Amino acid sequence: MVVAGAVAGTIALGVGLGLWASGDDGGPAGSAQPRPSGGRTGKSPGSGGVSAKPSPTRSYALSKAPSTIPAVRSHTAARGPGWRPARGERVVVGDAGLADEGRLIAGELGLTYGGEQDDLRAGDVRLALDDDEGADPESYTMTVRGGRVTISGRSDAGVFYGTRTLKQEVHGGGTAPEGVVRDGPAKPVRGFMLDIARKHFTAGWIEDRVRELGDLKFNELGLHFSDDQGFRIESGTHPEVVSRQHLTKAEVKKIVDLAASRHITVVPEIDSPGHLGAVIAAHPGLQLRSTRGVAARGAVDISRPAAAEIVDDLLDEYAGLFPGGRWNLGGDEYRALTVSSPSATYPQLAAAARRAYGSGATVSDLATGWLNDRASTVRAHGPAMRAWNDGFYTGTSVQPAKDLQVAYWTGKEIGARQPVAYLSAGRKLINYNDEFLYYVLGQPNHFVYPTGRRIYERWTPRVVRGTQPVPARYDAQILGGSFAVWCDLSGSQTQDQVAAGIRMPLRATVQKLWDARTPALTWTQFQALAAKLG
Numbered sequence: 190m191v192v193a194g195a196v197a198g199t200i201a202l203g204v205g206l207g208l209w210a211s212g213d214d215g216g217p218a219g220s221a222q223p224r225p226s227g228g229r230t231g232k233s234p235g236s237g238g239v240s241a242k243p244s245p246t247r248s249y250a251l252s253k254a255p256s257t258i259p260a261v262r263s264h265t266a267a268r269g270p271g272w273r274p275a276r277g278e279r280v281v282v283g284d285a286g287l288a289d290e291g292r293l294i295a296g297e298l299g300l301t302y303g304g305e306q307d308d309l310r311a312g313d314v315r316l317a318l319d320d321d322e323g324a325d326p327e328s329y330t331m332t333v334r335g336g337r338v339t340i341s342g343r344s345d346a347g348v349f350y351g352t353r354t355l356k357q358e359v360h361g362g363g364t365a366p367e368g369v370v371r372d373g374p375a376k377p378v379r380g381f382m383l384d385i386a387r388k389h390f391t392a393g394w395i396e397d398r399v400r401e402l403g404d405l406k407f408n409e410l411g412l413h414f415s416d417d418q419g420f421r422i423e424s425g426t427h428p429e430v431v432s433r434q435h436l437t438k439a440e441v442k443k444i445v446d447l448a449a450s451r452h453i454t455v456v457p458e459i460d461s462p463g464h465l466g467a468v469i470a471a472h473p474g475l476q477l478r479s480t481r482g483v484a485a486r487g488a489v490d491i492s493r494p495a496a497a498e499i500v501d502d503l504l505d506e507y508a509g510l511f512p513g514g515r516w517n518l519g520g521d522e523y524r525a526l527t528v529s530s531p532s533a534t535y536p537q538l539a540a541a542a543r544r545a546y547g548s549g550a551t552v553s554d555l556a557t558g559w560l561n562d563r564a565s566t567v568r569a570h571g572p573a574m575r576a577w578n579d580g581f582y583t584g585t586s587v588q589p590a591k592d593l594q595v596a597y598w599t600g601k602e603i604g605a606r607q608p609v610a611y612l613s614a615g616r617k618l619i620n621y622n623d624e625f626l627y628y629v630l631g632q633p634n635h636f637v638y639p640t641g642r643r644i645y646e647r648w649t650p651r652v653v654r655g656t657q658p659v660p661a662r663y664d665a666q667i668l669g670g671s672f673a674v675w676c677d678l679s680g681s682q683t684q685d686q687v688a689a690g691i692r693m694p695l696r697a698t699v700q701k702l703w704d705a706r707t708p709a710l711t712w713t714q715f716q717a718l719a720a721k722l723g
Contacts, residue, residue, distance in 0.1 A: 252366035255358040256718055258696050259406060259703035260710070261372045269367030272333050273359055275312060279303035283317035287345055289450055291316050294352040298359065309337060314355070316348050317341040328373025331355065333365050346452040347373070350406050357404070357722055374406070376650055378619055378669025379702040381695060382411030387418040388630070388676035389434040394684045395444050403451030405699045410448055411456040411517060411671060417466025417487040418679070426502045429471040441510055457511045460519025461500050462491045462559050468499060475499070477525060479534045485524040491559045492541035501566045508570035516572040517596060520560045520580020525552055546587055553582040557589055564590045575619060578611065594668065599623045600654040608653040612663040620653050620670035626698065628691055631678025641693030642712045649705045672698045693719065
């Protein structure tokens, strides 16, 4: 019997008396204490309880699917006592490459890490790699049978996600239900983006979010660390641009390493050619100015080679600090292209465009060329790249690099294109829909703090702009999505208030990225489960 999500099992036809190996239920050892499979025992991990073992004198109710966030995709129910952690039991691995995952879950459940072992004992949790080349690398199978747990996957990431399911299910001393879970994500990008440029967040706070994200099966953490208000990571090539409050490279490396241990890729962003106010503060000669001498806030003059040089210096410098293989180039809200006549207002840009791309070239061509040049700098280091959707301009003779993914966040700007315009051109897209997924401090510009309920009940990865989904035929091109915290009015909330405010939106977002179908639980039930899991 396959049960999707959290679906109740049937009641056993007969319930006999069960003999338990210890008196953990309040009676002496050997006393009759019937207990439904999948129920909570109140025994904390590592507290000395002994796992329930099958007994020929006991008939068990058919198991229920694990209660987790995100919900498992399928569960084959079975009759049996399930499994719960007990002191002295082991986590063993079938491959040395799973040692990190094994040590982590052993420590979390109060078990002993037994290393690579072929012999299995009662109560063991075994982690293994399988050779199913057709499986999603992030998928896993968790089998609870005969008093043991086996978690297998094609990659260590899949096995890790299986351990998260086990950890959540036995949280607070519960029981992992008998049966087989087959699970995996609908989308390969499940992200959380944090604006640390406008507001300084401590390294410890970010590390706490990494642990939270890992347990929820997110796999991406975006760090927007350069903007008009600040530049927040230590620099060796241009220390003059760094804000007083910032993260050291050692702190960032620790965050990156912790994220990697949770199979989370850290995606850096140095936004350009707009949002460079912190760089301009140290290099005022790079600021874009109109024919009347009016400065364009945060925008560098891309006709000046020195502007490209400093940005490329920074991109090259941080490539080694962020080895995860993904990068956000930004490209949004370049103020030169928000005026009615860019060529008349900024004739130096128009002249540079004609010199570079011919007599018919425009300022939009020059900005597209800038983005492509920055992509070439980053591409030399190997990462896959994305840019904000309003950095892709229409009507240009210069086309954005074909390997640039679209980070679609808004349709509010003048002349904004619908998501289908990018998808029909073959672009891959990541959903940052500002209608649902933008948590903007202080709620400026008509932004409202998003609620978990609205995401849970009304959003899916295909709802890219506004509230309407794109056609299903484009689903495969939508790589996933990201919930984002922007700190426009940075003093509006403390970092602890931010953590509390995004708690349920994060859980709702990952539920829909893991499985875009209508959830089995109501919002009220989902909230209760989140409170139970902590």
